[in-house]
Amino acid sequence: MEEILSRILDACKIARELESSLLLYVDVASDAHYLLRSCEEIVGAFNKAVHGLYAMQSSQAPSVQMLLMSSAGEGTGNPFCTGVPAPENQPAVTESEGGLSYVHSGAPGQRKGKSLVPRSSKKRNEGISIKLVPAQPNMENPPDDGYTWKKYGQKEILNSRFPRSYYHCTHKHHHGCKAKKKVQRLDDYPSTLEVTYCGAHTCRTSLNQILIPNDNNNNDDSQGGHLGAQAALQTVASQPTLIQDHNWFNREDSSRYIEQMQGGGEVDCSVAEFEDVMFTLGSNSTLDAIFSPSQGKP
DNA sequence: CAGATTTGACCTAT
């Protein structure tokens, strides 16, 4: 137990040091590499402690279990629980389609004074996908992703220098397409946009959508049958699928991207180069399957 | 003039 407490105290210490650095030195806030390492150290230390506590809970007093049940990521999920087997009724943190998402599998009824059945929440991270994309010079919009979007709002966000823009698919009204995206410029890297996609396209009207065999069945937005001309498009666009990755960084690649920025000072935001990076990452077996070496880029 | 964008007001979840 002492060792576990030591781990927790270590993590707290690192977190305090990071906090102090952020408050004292302006440069630190823009040093992504340092921030990343610090966060990883903190998360690592907490993870070790959590592992130890999980190991204990099966053999230890109920008090330890109660502690875990009440503290391990109540409600919104505990970011420190990544990779740690969560006990039953606890939310598990998973990686989802390039972005972090929190799978809420816990017991309903956490909301005070309300029905025990949780209402469907617009703010739950269902099917979200977060991408980091280079901002094109002199343009507020992210690079074309093959879909047409209509901007329906812009809002100043707390603690963000730049406003967030809201878009939905232009076919929202005609085809009931539920795809939406939020676009926000990063505070630390104004040349980078964070694009958050919510919901899959069901309109299938993209002209250059990549053919992605749909092997994931997590698509809630599928609208049953598809009619008339859409049936023909279906053979081209396959099933309702997630956003194509053309030109875009997944969150996992963001640290690589940030390292590039750190190393080179200024990152060349040429879309072609980012595209090149995307197609040479080699981590996307789907893309590999689609674009054999002899075919090259579309 | 139609469609896109802006922006203040309103709604909803926390």
Place this chain on the structure above:
DNA sequence: ATAGGTCAAATCTG
């Protein structure tokens, strides 16, 4: 109570 998300009227643009 507050912040984030959405609506819709006003405005802009081709």
